[in-house]
Amino acid sequence: xxxxxxxxxxxxxxxxxxxxxxDLALERGERLALIGPNGSGKTTLVKxxxxxxxxxxxxxxxxxxAVGALTDRERARRFALVPQTFDTPFAFAAREIVALGRxxxxxxxxxxxxxxxxxxxxxxxDVDATDLADRPFGELSGGERQRVILAMALAQQSDILLLDExxxxxxxxxxxxxxxxxxxxxxxxxxxxxxxxxxxxxxASHFExxxxxxxxxxxxxxxxxxxxxAPLLARVFAVAARVYWHEGVAAIxxxxxxxxxxxxxxxxx
Amino acid sequence: MRRPPLALSxxxxxxxxxxxxxxxxxxxxxxxxxxxxxxxxxxxxxPTETAIILSLRLPRVLGAALVGAALAVAGSLLQGMLRxxxxxxxxxxxxAGGALGAVIGLLFGGSLGLFAVPLLxxxxxxxxxxxxxxxxxxGAQTPVVTLLLAGVVLSxxxxxxxxxxxxxxxxxxxxxxxxLGLLVGGVSVISWAQLAVAAALVAVAGAIGLAYAYRLDAxxxxxxxxxxxxxxxxxxxxxxxxxxxxxxxAAVSLAGLVGFVGLVAPHLVRTLLGPAHARLIPxxxxxxxxxxxxxxxxxxxxxxxxxxxxxxxxxxVGGPFFFALLWRHRAAYRL
Numbered sequence: 001x002x003x004x005x006x007x008x009x010x011x012x013x014x015x016x017x018x019x020x021x022x023d024l025a026l027e028r029g030e031r032l033a034l035i036g037p038n039g040s041g042k043t044t045l046v047k048x049x050x051x052x053x054x055x056x057x058x059x060x061x062x063x064x065x066a067v068g069a070l071t072d073r074e075r076a077r078r079f080a081l082v083p084q085t086f087d088t089p090f091a092f093a094a095r096e097i098v099a100l101g102r103x104x105x106x107x108x109x110x111x112x113x114x115x116x117x118x119x120x121x122x123x124x125x126d127v128d129a130t131d132l133a134d135r136p137f138g139e140l141s142g143g144e145r146q147r148v149i150l151a152m153a154l155a156q157q158s159d160i161l162l163l164d165e166x167x168x169x170x171x172x173x174x175x176x177x178x179x180x181x182x183x184x185x186x187x188x189x190x191x192x193x194x195x196x197x198x199x200x201x202x203x204a205s206h207f208e209x210x211x212x213x214x215x216x217x218x219x220x221x222x223x224x225x226x227x228x229x230a231p232l233l234a235r236v237f238a239v240a241a242r243v244y245w246h247e248g249v250a251a252i253x254x255x256x257x258x259x260x261x262x263x264x265x266x267x268x269x
Numbered sequence: 270m271r272r273p274p275l276a277l278s279x280x281x282x283x284x285x286x287x288x289x290x291x292x293x294x295x296x297x298x299x300x301x302x303x304x305x306x307x308x309x310x311x312x313x314x315x316p317t318e319t320a321i322i323l324s325l326r327l328p329r330v331l332g333a334a335l336v337g338a339a340l341a342v343a344g345s346l347l348q349g350m351l352r353x354x355x356x357x358x359x360x361x362x363x364x365a366g367g368a369l370g371a372v373i374g375l376l377f378g379g380s381l382g383l384f385a386v387p388l389l390x391x392x393x394x395x396x397x398x399x400x401x402x403x404x405x406x407x408g409a410q411t412p413v414v415t416l417l418l419a420g421v422v423l424s425x426x427x428x429x430x431x432x433x434x435x436x437x438x439x440x441x442x443x444x445x446x447x448x449l450g451l452l453v454g455g456v457s458v459i460s461w462a463q464l465a466v467a468a469a470l471v472a473v474a475g476a477i478g479l480a481y482a483y484r485l486d487a488x489x490x491x492x493x494x495x496x497x498x499x500x501x502x503x504x505x506x507x508x509x510x511x512x513x514x515x516x517x518x519a520a521v522s523l524a525g526l527v528g529f530v531g532l533v534a535p536h537l538v539r540t541l542l543g544p545a546h547a548r549l550i551p552x553x554x555x556x557x558x559x560x561x562x563x564x565x566x567x568x569x570x571x572x573x574x575x576x577x578x579x580x581x582x583x584x585x586v587g588g589p590f591f592f593a594l595l596w597r598h599r600a601a602y603r604l
Contacts, residue, residue, distance in 0.1 A: 052496045076499025086491045089354050089598075090544030093272075096486075103487050104499035110483025110547055134271060156498070 001064055003028040004049070004160060004192060008058035010216075011044050018044040020216035021058070028159070031186050031193040033203035033224075036213035037237055042196040045213065046162045049194065050079040062160075076104035080153035082163040085145055087138070094140065094148045095133040098124055101155030123154035126185060143174035150178070154185065161186070163195040167202070175199075179206045200237070204228040204250035212236055224250070272543050275552075282555035286334065289562040293330035294322060296566060298574045328458035333565040333579065334558040335464065336456060336524040337534070339471045340364075341557025343516035344531025345538075345549050346478055349485040350509045351402075351411045355594055357531030358394070358517040361416065362423030364528075366397025367514070367521035368451050369427040372434050374522075387466055391518035397423050398510050398517070413598075428452070451525035454580020456565055458523060470519040475554060477512045481505060482546035489544065527580050529587020530557050530564075536594070 002025035011019040019041045026032060034042050047053040049060055051067045060067040062078055070078070080101070101123065102116045112120075124130045127147040132140060137148060146166060153161060163182065167175040179195075183206065186193045197203040203210055204224040212220040212227060214236045220227045228250055233239050241254040295301050301309075301318055309319040344357040358364045370393025371386050378385025401423055405416040435448050450457050458464055484505045487495040492502045520527065534557035535549060542548045561579065564586070568577040 047493075050497065052493070071499075072496075072501050073499040076497065079497075081493075081497035083491070083494060083497070086494050088490050088544075089352055090349075090489055090539065092486075092490075092544055096543065096545055097490070100483070100487050100490065100498060103483060106483055109480055110486075 033207035337561025341534035365427035367394035394514035454527035455578030
């Protein structure tokens with residue numbers, strides 16, 4: 001029996017089927033990248049796995065127990081969701097943001113115990129954000145913000161880390177730093193990781209296992225090198241491109257057409 | 270960015286409130302020195318001064334403190350819940366809805382007035398705040414434009430309904446001064462029992478606010494973030510709205526439509542103590558109380574012996590404050 005499993009999972013938003021009969025299984029400590037075109041259901045799938053969105057059909061189980069049967073607090077102690085970024089109109093200090101990661105462990109009136117303070121300090125050390133502690137969150141750079149958000153998720157002390165495009169607003173250096181950090185943390189904290197990424201090459205290079213979503217279904221699932229191929233890019237992303245591998249790092253080179261419109265060549269799916 | 274200790278800040282604010290209360294009791298049309306106030310409270314002073322203090326000034330000053338605390342806590346809760354620093358029960362029309370309920374209570378409450386007024390004020394405030402929330406929501410967001418527009422329209426409608434009732438009813442004609450006080454915002458305390466009811470409401474609502482403080486912190490980062498942290502966002506929001514309505518009802522039944530305290534107090538406190546609601550709520554309560562007692566004192570002495578409703582002072586001072594906030598946030602809100 002798998003650690004985390006989705007069986008025949010479907011999510012409807014009114015008429016629209018965002019997730020359509022997905023089966024997925026992960027072992028404890030496994031790391032997986034979720035890729036797919038815009039609107040393929042990646043974010044919905046991640047939120048449904050975390051129990052934030054209720055499936056219209058099928059179920060998610062964790063350690064053989066239905067996630068839907070957990071209370072909100074129990075669920076938040078098992079799953080931590082890292083959003084792309086967030087904004088707040090109020091001047092929370094970075095440390096106060098990280099402390100909110102303790103919410104699922106909160107005592108009445110939100111009082112923090114020593115164990116909470118330890119978890120907060122450890123999370124900030126792990127992402128190298130201790131020097132940011134007293135800075136207002138809104139004044140941090142994109143990379144600093146993402147580290148603080150990651151620390152908030154770590155402070156939750158969950159088993160599973162779900163990242164929704166954690167590098168969407170970052171430049172190349174910070175993108176690599178965050179993904180390296182996630183890999184390191186997954187190892188040191190024995191976390192199971194699912195990361196939604198829009199950059200296919202980045203996903204293939206940083207994760208052993210890649211799951212490709214297309215129109216709410218699993219189009220491919222397996223080792224990155226087997227999955228991220230030219231035919232897949234053509235079929236799912238409608239892009240004509242070559243995939244090159246160099247020492248475990250993938251590079252995707254789209255074929256640029258020479259027609260006058262200047263658009264790259266596209267193939268119909 | 271270091272925050273000052275909460276206990277120290279609360280003590281300082283409590284001292285400020287204490288000074289405001291003493292000044293509020295001591296000054297007015299007639300000045301009474303502090304030692305004679307103590308004598309009056311002990312029952313050993315001249316009967317006129319004792320009467321002024323016990324049946325006029327002290328109830329009014331305590332009423333102003335309660336109204337200020339209620340509005341400040343309501344403003345803190347609404348701003349956090351809506352992730353919007355421009356929200357307060359006056360601006361959103363919650364107070365106006367409550368005032369309409371209170372007027373209906375005055376009209377039809379009869380001998381049950383003591384309970385009917387706050388109860389119907391609560392019903393009116395609850396309906397108003399819920400309607401504004403639903404109307405202003407666009408997806409998961411409550412943009413400031415829709416929020417303010419919904420509040421403006423609701424305030425106007427409630428105001429019209431109040432005026433209609435005023436004109437149509439013979440009985441209310443007799444209480445025209447009460448009605449004026451209601452619409453402009455004047456503290457009028459009829460009995461100690463009325464104060465006690467309002468104090469109980471504010472205490473209960475404040476306790477609920479404190480218990481939900483950390484959930485509001487999470488919600489002010491966004492609904493999805495809060496849900497990811499294991500918070501039942503919808504349930505929390507409904508409870509916070511109801512708590513806000515309770516506070517607005519307590520304020521309205523003592524003082525009618527007092528504007529902007531719910532906006533100014535949380536802002537001042539946030540710059541001092543930061544946005545965490547567990548610190549914000551108690552500090553804003555004390556700051557709001559002190560501010561409104563001071564404003565009420567100003568209202569009584571500015572044109573003495575004529576007394577102004579306190580709403581005139583808060584409107585003249587708080588209005589520009591609101592404009593300053595709009596100005597500062599106009600880029601973020603694309604106003």
